[in-house]
Every structure is written in C-alpha cells, then in structure tokens.
Amino acid sequence: MVVKSLPKIPTIDFSEGNLNPGTSSWFSVCNDVRRALEEYGCFVALYDKISQQLRTSMFSELKELFDLPTEIKMKNVSDKPYFGYIGNHPSIPPLHESMGIENATTLEGGESFTNIIWPKGGNNHFCETVVSYSRLVSELEKMVKRMVFQSYGVEKYYDSHLGSTTFLLKLIKYRVPEMNESSIGCAPHTDKSFITVLHQNEVNGLEIETRDGDWIQFEPSPSSFLVLAGDAFLAWTNGRIHSAAHRVVMTGTKPRYSIGLFSYHNGTIEIPDELVDEQHPQQFKSFDHYGLLHHYHAAPKIESTAKDYCGV
Ligand SMILES: O=C(O)CCC(=O)C(=O)O
C-alpha cells in the first residue's frame, strides 16, 4: 500500500533581529514568502514580538469577553458583513462565535468597541491589550506585504497601498461539540481580506487545503502565526498568489480561541500593470475591496468570489 505523505505548511522565521530591508537575509526571506504564498497561499511565521505576557493577557481577555451575556455581545454590530457579533447564526456552524473590532490598531477603534461592551466606565485593560496586540501583529502583516510588493518589483505602490489599509481584529471562540453534533467549527472558505494573520490558544483544529486538494493541519507553537492570503491579494497579484480554502474541525474537550487580524483596503485596489504580461494575461480588473466582501455575503462561494466579482 502506498501511503501518501502530506506536505507541511512552510515555516518562515521572522524572529531574527536582522530582517532589515536591503540586507541579503531580507531578500532571501522575500523569496520564501512569495513562494509560500504562490504555492500554499499561507505560511507559518515565527514571530517573537508578542511577549508571553501579552499572549496570556489576550487569551484571558477573550475568555472573559465570550463569557459575557449574549445580549451584551450582540451590541457589537457593523455595517460590513461578518464584522460584528456572530453567534447562533443560521448559516454558520453553531460551535462558532465571534466578535469584530474595526480599526483595531487605533486607540479610537479599541475605545469604540470597549465603550459599547462596557459602557459604564469602560475597560482600559481590555482596550490597551487589544490595541497593543493589533499594532504588533500589523507590523508582521506590513512586513509580509512589503516583501511581496518588493519581490514582484512593484514596491513603488507599497506606501499608497499601506496608506489605505485598515485592520479588523476578529476574536473567535469555538465551543466543544455536544454528542451527535457536527465537529465543524468553521466551514471551508477563503478569506476576503488582503492578508489574514491568525494566532490561537493551545487547542488545534485549523486545516488548510493544498492546491492538490489535501487538508493539512496547522500545528502551532506559542510564537507561531499563520499568515494567509485572502481573495483580494489573489486578485491584486493577477492570480499569482493562491488564496487557500481553510476550515476548523473541533476534536477534544477544550474550547478553541483564535484571533485573526484581517487587512482590508479603503477604496479601490488597482492591479499593477507590471503584473500583466504575455505569460500572465489580465485576469482581474481593479475592484472595491469592501464591494468584494458584500458580493461574497450576497452569494457565498468557495471557489470564485474574486473571479465572479472582478474577473475579466
Ligand atoms: O479559527 C481560525 O483559526 C480560523 C478562522 C477563520 O478562518 C476566519 O475567521 O476566517
């Protein structure tokens, strides 16, 4: 019998202090990042900027937040689909519960969420913790983005792209399934973000689909972050980068907590002319990023939201 060995999600070390633009180690990591995103649509980043103390605080804040009564959590609303409180949602598995903090790298974003959940006197510790966490993780997102822009020779667009980037921090809890309940915590999907950076507690369950259709597990250490390309990144690279389907399957007896930092773009994303040539005919037109999200919401599809919304 031939046993097929599954590939592993590539791991890239961002914890070395010498990752300065222009150095030879920077260029080599740029290529690793681009290759991983083209082949797998994701990679595991080893990133040591989140201290053990901040990590512990984040997950204990998450637990406290989800332990609040549902009517309080439901005050987390947004005009953008999937950005507010999700719980007992008819089209989302019942194990899943999530809340979204918009503009989470800004103090205003953190305060606005905090004041809605804790209107009497706020909750400074929560606010400071999520904003510090979001800022540090957004540095990883920006570095990855800069590396990819550079690797494709279009770094000149980086600053303006960065200027229009916003960050959504999504806090997620998956409860343990009851007897006879499905173990699916999150159905297979691709993200609509530009980039998503995921970080979780010690309970595994996230699986990524390879281009060959195999499902591989994300088995992190405390300093691992999963960097995933979303459909917007796929379209911006004119189809070069893969946006991988992923899902969450709950096994075991402990709830899983996960934190996702999702980058979005205010306004239109232009496809760089440099990424369209004879070998790479134009596949996508420039598009409105939140329009892509609304399009998905109106007609959820795993495969083809980007093609459907802004394919040529
Ligand atoms: O729970 C996770 O780690 C993944 C969540 C996810 O895929 C999403 O919210 O888009």
Ligand SMILES: [Fe+2]
């Ligand atoms: Fe996702």
